[in-house]
Amino acid sequence: MKRRELLLGAMGAPLLGASPVQAQGTASWPTRPVKIIHGFGPGGPVDLLARLVAAQFADSFGQQAVVEGKPGAGGTIGANFVAKAEPDGYTLFLMASGHAAAPGLYASLPFDAASDFTMISMIARSPFAIVAATDAPFKTLQELMQQAKAAPGKLNYGSGGQGTGMHLTAVLLQARSGITLTHVPYRGGGALNTAVIGGEVPFMFTSLAGMTPLIEAGRLRPLAVTSKNRYPGLPEVPTVAETVLPGFDVSAWYALAGPKGLPIGIVARLNQMVRATLARPEIIETLRVQAAEPWSTTPQEAQAFLTRDVAHWTRVIREEKISAPS
Secondary structure (H helix, E strand, C coil), X not given: CCHHHHHHHHHCHHHHHCCHXXXXXXXXXXXXXXXXXXCCCCCCHHHHHHHHHHXXXXXXXXXXXXXXXXXXXXXXXXXHHHHCCCCCCCEXXXXXXXXXXXXXXXXXXXXXXXXXXXXEEEEEEEEEEEEEECCCCCCCHHHHHXXXXXXXXXXXXXXXXXXXXXXXXXXXXXXXXXXXXXEEECCCHHHHHHHHHCCCCCEEEEECCCHHHHHHXXXXXXXXXXXXXXXXXXXXXXXXXXXXXXXXXXXXXXXXXXXXXXXXXXXXXXXXXXXXXXXXXXXXXXXXXXXXXXXXXXXXXXHHXXXXXXXXXXXXXXXXXXXXXX
């Protein structure tokens, strides 16, 4: 085989069906504004993070990036839009961890959650938390687990909705520990916080964003965080792994991606931008306010992580027979 053919083979098949950008090279990209798509409404953590990334484009590439939310169906409408877009670098995706749960929750999807996307880099991760009312009949996660084992199915917990990351974290905890809890879904974090403070449910699985003021004010009691390591913003709060279930490690995550076949040169330039952005102290502080920590990776590491996470949550959801949100 000729040397040129060997090089083409090593670089991968996507180059053989070259798009205009691939044919002309990627040095000139971008020559017009870029869209960053996500699958949720305005003002939430995904939207805020997408805008944080978009703000870096002018300095990095001399072009603007416009954020566009396409909410609905658990984020899959936005994902499908990106999966079907031309892989020319002008349509990117702010992917959230719920993306990995979609194949398990929905009977069919118009895209493959792993192979139809080119991962650029992970961006951030944030643990979930198990938080109780201050007058709940348990003060620690160990006491909660004891009560749950003594009365299977009698202990209610709240989450931000059916099929959300916080709900699936609770499902995984039950599956691995052998306890049975009763799920009470609420529409969003605000309603969930009110329900726990008001005594409708004794505890909840929730995201940490926005929790610190309520905890510091003594209105809620954190029992544990779900990440492998303790959350630096609440260093006194233990992890699930160190208290009741060794090895337990679940966090919400966010990543930058594009359609399948995104040119390697564009991927490399975007990855460099993400790494530089996440190293800046003001960006680290912005993430900290959202209870998140920076998480930069190579494209290959991000792609491997996505593949594993999709397989993991698909298996958990199907084994535990979790239905899609209505």
